[in-house]
Amino acid sequence: MFSKACEYGIKAAIFIATKSYEGKRVSPKEISAEIDSPQAFTAKILQALVKHNIINSVKGAYGGFEIDKTNIGNVKLSQIVNAIDGDSIYSGCGLGLEKCDENHPCPVHDKFKGVRDELKHMLEETNLEELALNIKSGASFLKL
Amino acid sequence: MFSKACEYGIKAAIFIATKSYEGKRVSPKEISAEIDSPQAFTAKILQALVKHNIINSVKGAYGGFEIDKTNIGNVKLSQIVNAIDGDSIYSGCGLGLEKCDENHPCPVHDKFKGVRDELKHMLEETNLEELALNIKSGASFLKL
């Protein structure tokens, strides 16, 4: 469904959010330990999230990654997915035609559209805050 | 969403079905021309579909690929996807945890489950016959 990079990116953003509520910055090392991902690869993904203004980075000693506490609720899952995987998963044709076009539909278009739109809606309506709070409360988990 | 191999496999199966209604067998060459896919790679995927008893192959002169006309309606999209990509797309965890487990859910589990189940349902309820008939009638397309 999502690329590995995207899975790591989502989990990393959630973990950073939980720590940001505590006013703490986190390093790629802490993040990869917490979400069970390769450290250097995760660092690359973090750079991409920074470039897309989804998370914030602070260089140098006592630096790390964080998200503005007051903004966590505004970050949508769709922004993260779009930053890493692009929008093809919820905009593209399910059978790989150049584009999804009502006037030139692939064989599964009518059947697929509903699923894809529901996915899109879910990604656009889900924000980091609710995901982070469920992690903090122990209702959900980032690894294993 | 699906791998290229899976996209080709689905389109190939649909095309083979349309020709099987006419009592005709088709070659990888015809198939790849019709669905706009690399011929040798497509041939490999066809072998996999044969092994999973989704399509039938006839070797030698006047041979080719076909599907038993009376069986086209029984072939579900889920069988094709499962034969090529496995079931992870509609059974696995959306964030890549070892398995999707209600008792150890990832952060998006509750949100993702609905989409994934709808996808599963769609794949299990859609059969080759309806897809092939829409191609024959010109209501849908296999390429561009």
Added chain:
DNA sequence: TTTATTTCGGATAAATTTATCCTATTTATA
């Protein structure tokens, strides 16, 4: 200002997916 810490970013490598090529095997027909 020096040092320790930390992200940034380029180069490279490993793994997987996608794609090609060539030969063997099978089979219908002449």
Added chain:
DNA sequence: TATAAATAGGATAAATTTATCCGAAATAAA
């Protein structure tokens, strides 16, 4: 039986994704 046509399958290559490594740049504190 000989031949031509067609799938099967192994070996290999190209492309993409995933992953690692290392030095440069930035920054806070001593």
